Amino acid sequence: MPAKLDWRALERSWQKKWNWRKIYETNLDPRKPKYYVTAAYPYPNSPQHVGHARTYTIADVNARYHRMKGYNTLFPMGFHYTGTPLFAMSKRLGEGDPEIVETFTKVYGIPPAMLEKLKDPKSMASYFREDIKKGMMEIGFSIDWRREFTTIDPLYNRYIEWHFQILNRKGLITKGTHPVAWCPNDKSPVGVVDTQGDVEPDIGESYLVKFRKDDVIYPTSTLRPETVFGVTNLWINPDATYVRAKVDGELWVVIKEAVEKLQHQNHKVTIEREIPASELLWKTVQNPVTNNEIPILPGSFVEPDNGTGVVMSVPGHAPYDYQALTDLKKRYANSAESQQVLQDTKPISIIRLEGFSDLPAADLIGKFKVKDQNDPHLEHATQELYSKEFHDGIMRENTGSYSGMLVAKAREAIVRELASQGKIETLLELRNAPVVCRCGTKCLVHILENQWFINYGDPEWKKLAHKCLDQMAILPEELRGEFNYTIDWLRERACARAVGLGTKLPWDQNWIIEALSDSVVYMAYYILSKYFTKDWVIFKKFENDTSRLPDAFFNFTLLGEGTIDTVAEQTRIPKRILNAIRAEFQYFYPVDMRHSARDLVSNHLSFYIFHHSSLFPEKQWPKGIVANGFVLMEGAKMSKSLENIIPLRQGIAKFGSDPVRVGVMATAELGQDTDFSEGLALSIQERLSALIGQARKLGAKKTAGKPKFSTLDRWMVSRLSSAVQSATNALDRLRVREAINIILYQLDNDIAWYKRRLGPKKPRSDNRDRILRKVLETRTRMMAPLTPHTAEEIWSRIGNKGFVVQADWPQESENEKDALAERAEALIRQALEDTGEILKATGITPKRIAYYTASDWKWEVYLKALKAAKEKMRQGDFIKDVMGDPQLRSLGKAAVDYAAKAIQQANQMPDEMRQSRLRDGVTAESTIFADSVDFYQREFKCTVDLWNEGDPSINDPKGRARMSEPYRPAIYLE
Numbered sequence: 001m002p003a004k005l006d007w008r009a010l011e012r013s014w015q016k017k018w019n020w021r022k023i024y025e026t027n028l029d030p031r032k033p034k035y036y037v038t039a040a041y042p043y044p045n046s047p048q049h050v051g052h053a054r055t056y057t058i059a060d061v062n063a064r065y066h067r068m069k070g071y072n073t074l075f076p077m078g079f080h081y082t083g084t085p086l087f088a089m090s091k092r093l094g095e096g097d098p099e100i101v102e103t104f105t106k107v108y109g110i111p112p113a114m115l116e117k118l119k120d121p122k123s124m125a126s127y128f129r130e131d132i133k134k135g136m137m138e139i140g141f142s143i144d145w146r147r148e149f150t151t152i153d154p155l156y157n158r159y160i161e162w163h164f165q166i167l168n169r170k171g172l173i174t175k176g177t178h179p180v181a182w183c184p185n186d187k188s189p190v191g192v193v194d195t196q197g198d199v200e201p202d203i204g205e206s207y208l209v210k211f212r213k214d215d216v217i218y219p220t221s222t223l224r225p226e227t228v229f230g231v232t233n234l235w236i237n238p239d240a241t242y243v244r245a246k247v248d249g250e251l252w253v254v255i256k257e258a259v260e261k262l263q264h265q266n267h268k269v270t271i272e273r274e275i276p277a278s279e280l281l282w283k284t285v286q287n288p289v290t291n292n293e294i295p296i297l298p299g300s301f302v303e304p305d306n307g308t309g310v311v312m313s314v315p316g317h318a319p320y321d322y323q324a325l326t327d328l329k330k331r332y333a334n335s336a337e338s339q340q341v342l343q344d345t346k347p348i349s350i351i352r353l354e355g356f357s358d359l360p361a362a363d364l365i366g367k368f369k370v371k372d373q374n375d376p377h378l379e380h381a382t383q384e385l386y387s388k389e390f391h392d393g394i395m396r397e398n399t400g401s402y403s404g405m406l407v408a409k410a411r412e413a414i415v416r417e418l419a420s421q422g423k424i425e426t427l428l429e430l431r432n433a434p435v436v437c438r439c440g441t442k443c444l445v446h447i448l449e450n451q452w453f454i455n456y457g458d459p460e461w462k463k464l465a466h467k468c469l470d471q472m473a474i475l476p477e478e479l480r481g482e483f484n485y486t487i488d489w490l491r492e493r494a495c496a497r498a499v500g501l502g503t504k505l506p507w508d509q510n511w512i513i514e515a516l517s518d519s520v521v522y523m524a525y526y527i528l529s530k531y532f533t534k535d536w537v538i539f540k541k542f543e544n545d546t547s548r549l550p551d552a553f554f555n556f557t558l559l560g561e562g563t564i565d566t567v568a569e570q571t572r573i574p575k576r577i578l579n580a581i582r583a584e585f586q587y588f589y590p591v592d593m594r595h596s597a598r599d600l601v602s603n604h605l606s607f608y609i610f611h612h613s614s615l616f617p618e619k620q621w622p623k624g625i626v627a628n629g630f631v632l633m634e635g636a637k638m639s640k641s642l643e644n645i646i647p648l649r650q651g652i653a654k655f656g657s658d659p660v661r662v663g664v665m666a667t668a669e670l671g672q673d674t675d676f677s678e679g680l681a682l683s684i685q686e687r688l689s690a691l692i693g694q695a696r697k698l699g700a701k702k703t704a705g706k707p708k709f710s711t712l713d714r715w716m717v718s719r720l721s722s723a724v725q726s727a728t729n730a731l732d733r734l735r736v737r738e739a740i741n742i743i744l745y746q747l748d749n750d751i752a753w754y755k756r757r758l759g760p761k762k763p764r765s766d767n768r769d770r771i772l773r774k775v776l777e778t779r780t781r782m783m784a785p786l787t788p789h790t791a792e793e794i795w796s797r798i799g800n801k802g803f804v805v806q807a808d809w810p811q812e813s814e815n816e817k818d819a820l821a822e823r824a825e826a827l828i829r830q831a832l833e834d835t836g837e838i839l840k841a842t843g844i845t846p847k848r849i850a851y852y853t854a855s856d857w858k859w860e861v862y863l864k865a866l867k868a869a870k871e872k873m874r875q876g877d878f879i880k881d882v883m884g885d886p887q888l889r890s891l892g893k894a895a896v897d898y899a900a901k902a903i904q905q906a907n908q909m910p911d912e913m914r915q916s917r918l919r920d921g922v923t924a925e926s927t928i929f930a931d932s933v934d935f936y937q938r939e940f941k942c943t944v945d946l947w948n949e950g951d952p953s954i955n956d957p958k959g960r961a962r963m964s965e966p967y968r969p970a971i972y973l974e
């Protein structure tokens with residue numbers, strides 16, 4: 001047993017060598033085609049965990065694979081500082097938030113002494129940036145670090161200003177009044193990156209139907225205004241406080257919590273007085289369409305945060321209302337006065353629905369066996385009924401002029417009519433409330449006036465985005481629909497924030513461009529950033545005063561606009577540098593593959609398409625997107641509360657980087673979530689150690705002389721060729737799981753068979769080591785993108801020079817496919833299995849085994865049968881045809897019987913097999929078996945004889961030979 005490998009030492013030593021030789025630093029090379037890979041730059045407000053590694057590892061595999069296929073591959077990385085997350089995190093730390101302190105010290109192992117420094121957002125960013133970068137180096141990503149930048153670098157800010165000036169000039173930035181999700185504390189719009197748990201706020205519209213008592217209005221929020229005909233009562237929360245307030249000149253009664261919401265939606269609200277719910281209960285109000293007097297009843301389910309806190313009750317068609325009314329009647333069974341009111345409150349049927357009674361809500365309560373109003377089945381009942389009634393329901397006779405109308409139609413008509421009478425308004429709500437800002441405040445909908453929006457609703461822009469998407473590769477392809485949907489669905493999107501880090505809006509310095517707007521064209525900046533760093537002497541003056549770097553610089557280098565003379569004169573940047581940047585941009589752009597996680601399809605990745613299609617000419621539009629699923633931990637979602645987060649660097653220290661790389665990719669293809677576990681990582685580590693062990697055994701000794709390969713040797717080479725073909729197909733589609741299986745696992749089955757067939761090593765008599773070294777060498781090249789460190793170790797141990805990560809990806813044609821050899825081994829394996837089964841069934845320990853291969857005439861009939869089956873000849877005709885041959889006829893019944901069997905088999909055979917066997921013709925089974933007698937003797941530990949059925953000297957005591965068939969020799973045991 002060899003000593004346990006020191007994974008980290010092994011990996012570090014290869015990483016050092018790669019860095020020393022700068023092999024991942026990629027420059028323009030006109031002799032080579034280029035391949036440009038980018039992955040979403042990380043947000044350094046915490047260390048990365050194992051789950052983050054998936055996207056980057058797949059990007060790295062893709063980069064390495066293309067490098068080996070001869071592409072001059074660029075894979076750069078930067079850091080995204082923009083926005084509120086860093087602010088929020090350092091603020092929470094500053095406030096001593098115990099959850100953050102515990103996560104930082106216990107989960108991420110940050111020394112407590114460090115915490116003080118992290119209370120400043122920029123220090124926190126640089127601390128985690130270093131940590132993330134170290135992790136990316138330790139896991140062996142092939143990144144060109146010369147191009148690293150952050151989104152608060154002055155020149156990056158200047159670049160984003162240029163980007164936004166162009167959008168503005170093209171009319172894609174609008175100033176307007178639109179609803180946005182809003183944090184009242186920060187007084188700023190919020191998007192997915194600004195909320196706790198990264199929730200994208202979802203704004204939806206509901207209606208306020210105005211019930212009335214004298215001159216006081218009770219606005220009820222609802223999504224189904226057409227059911228106003230069936231309202232039997234209103235619900236209010238009995239424990240809440242309501243207010244009477246002047247709203248846009250009307251007197252309203254709403255829950256106290258609704259006041260702020262109304263104000264944020266531009267209603268003028270003045271509170272007159274607070275009213276406890278008890279004061280409103282059991283009073284009546286008037287239905288705005290039927291004029292019926294209905295009571296206000298207690299409903300503890302009425303959420304203070306939802307709508308106005310006043311809800312219409314439609315028990316005939318809303319399961320919640322039906323159940324609440326039932327429960328209420330039970331509760332007040334002993335109160336005479338209340339009971340009278342409740343007895344008069346009866347469900348009203350206003351919608352006819354095929355297959356349901358007058359009261360569909362009651363039907364569904366029965367169907368779902370709902371027990372009370374807290375029963376979770378109520379939600380299912382509600383969803384089912386709402387959707388059925390909306391699509392198939394018809395308004396009944398008691399709905400006036402809407403009678404006979406489809407519900408969907410009636411809804412529109414009623415809204416129109418009530419609006420014209422001032423009896424309805426709309427209210428915007430966060431459908432996925434509560435959405436909490438990173439500062440801890442609950443978000444709401446705000447009508448933002450005179451704010452800056454990117455107009456993704458622009459129809460011409462949508463057309464360009466669609467055109468760009470249509471030309472792109474999307475992996476996995478099934479995500480294309482989601483992209484199309486997003487492009488169609490996107491509207492104006494607030495692009496600036498009041499707080500956070502980032503670039504100021506160039507024409508309105510009070511606003512900062514938000515994180516999902518300044519991160520969509522940074523892939524072009526990687527070309528610039530190399531020169532900004534390399535030629536710092538020239539560019540530092542712009543860093544100090546970015547206004548000195550004019551738009552003309554970006555227009556020339558990135559868009560090819562303007563003349564070099566003017567730009568050189570204006571900027572004093574040497575022409576050779578301007579030319580070099582322009583040439584490098586033209587060489588590397590567009591991005592060939594953008595890697596990200598699939599939850600970014602509906603925002604970042606779609607914005608990326610939009611902005612590129614507008615900013616750059618068509619030939620520089622992005623070529624492809626890969627979006628992968630998440631990583632689960634032992635089958636569960638990773639979460640701090642479950643304490644199942646493994647920080648990436650701790651994972652690497654514990655398992656090694658190659659095991660982590662494979663571990664985050666091995667259990668699922670792109671679209672699905674993968675499952676990482678300690679057991680998996682350890683088993684991968686063991687697998688990789690075993691492969692290094694093989695290399696150690698084979699050593700660096702090359703076998704001299706020209707080899708003469710046996711059929712078995714040729715079989716192994718042929719199998720290797722198939723593996724190369726399958727692995728290449730898999731990696732072309734980034735089916736990494738499949739590639740891992742083929743390369744790290746499946747090849748072993750073939751190697752095991754090869755060794756088993758060869759038996760104990762005979763140094764001079766076979767090509768064993770030569771073949772095994774060839775297999776391992778090719779395999780190592782295929783491993784290099786997946787497990788680069790292990791691959792280098794093996795590569796050097798078997799005596800190869802240079803880095804395997806710089807070697808060529810194996811070609812299928814290097815290792816010839818050999819159909820003959822594959823057929824021969826299939827036969828041998830089949831006979832081995834058949835014999836094994838007979839031994840198992842009979843329990844015999846054989847002293848002798850005899851194999852009888854089929855005689856020549858059987859082969860003749862067999863091939864005829866294959867041909868006849870292909871031509872769909874009838875069985876009778878076939879037998880007649882066979883017996884027409886005088887030689888076969890002379891064999892009598894044996895020939896008739898076999899012909900019948902052969903044609904039957906040929907008819908049932910899959911078409912493909914029939915074709916290939918026809919193509920192969922007579923297989924030299926006698927020779928194949930003759931070569932494997934040794935093997936069978938070794939396997940069964942007895943004498944093995946081999947006869948051909950027609951052999952005159954045949955030893956066939958039980959007459960088994962006549963059972964032999966082509967591809968299926970007869971077996972005799974004694």
Ligand SMILES: [Zn+2]
Pocket residue numbers: 183184185186437438439440441
């Ligand atoms: Zn906030």
